[in-house]
Amino acid sequence: MDTILRINNLFAGYGKECVLNDISFEVEAGKKVCIVGESGSGKSTLLKSIHGFAGVSVTGGSIEIERNILLGIVPQNPGGSFNPIRTYKAQIGEALKSNNIDFKIEEVEKTLQTLGLSDAKRALRARPYELSGGMNQRMAIATTMLLEPGILLCDEVTSALDVKTAGIVVEQLLEINRLRKTTILMVTHHLGIASKMADYIGIMKSGKMLEYGPAKEILDNPQNEYTKNLLKALPRLKVN
Secondary structure (H helix, E strand, O other), rough: EEEEEEEEEEEEEEOOEEEEEEEEEEEOOOEEEEEEEEOOOOOHHHHHHOOOOOOEEEEEEEEEEEEOOOOEEOOOOOHOOOOOOOHHHHHHHHHHOOOOOOOOOHHHHHHHHHOOOOOOOHHHOOOOHOOOHHHHHHHHHHHHHHHHOOEEHHHHHOOOOOOHHHHHHHHHHHHHHHHHOOOOEEOOOHHHHHHHOEEEEEEEEEEEEEEEEEHHHHOOOOOOHHHHHHHHHOOOOOOO
8 A cells, every 4th residue: 555644753842842752653545543542642733743733843853745645634623613603505615615626516415415414405504503513523524525635634523422423423434434545544532433443553642652553453462551551441432
């Protein structure tokens, strides 16, 4: 498989504060990667560094993204990314226009339906405050997918959802990967989600990558003591 993202000895943080310390790993095209760690481990900073968020400073190492690969990011809280009083149709149309993509209603509705929003017309007429947290999260994923990213960055996308809804979102991300071959890089504190969906798993703590490798190897034969404790302590998400 072709490697489309390389993180080489990355150091990054905010101002003078170094959050990430010597992070290295690679992501292959079409694979699903989950980076697991507790709050404050640096997971979200890693995604922000890859995406190039303002305010995050890369002070060492490098991030190499294959040419012409578009990054899309799905935030932890979609409510903070959308205007609460404008319809999703208007906001999705604006996002597509700003990326020079035509708004094709059939394609938009098809994408929404892929994500389990069967009444796509109603969803497009809705405003964020009119939808549940799970539906808003799926609208955020749909909006990002319409931009046709080569790599989908997911920042704790299930953390604010109940277990059932989180399971639905995970299944729909797996369906996106299966149908579109979209590479997924997700950060999560939930090892159950990683065990369900990842081809590769990384374990982070205090800004360092303790382990990284094929999911089966990490889950069945962890080498680091912290990983072993994490496997014992974190609940596993049960999905059908």
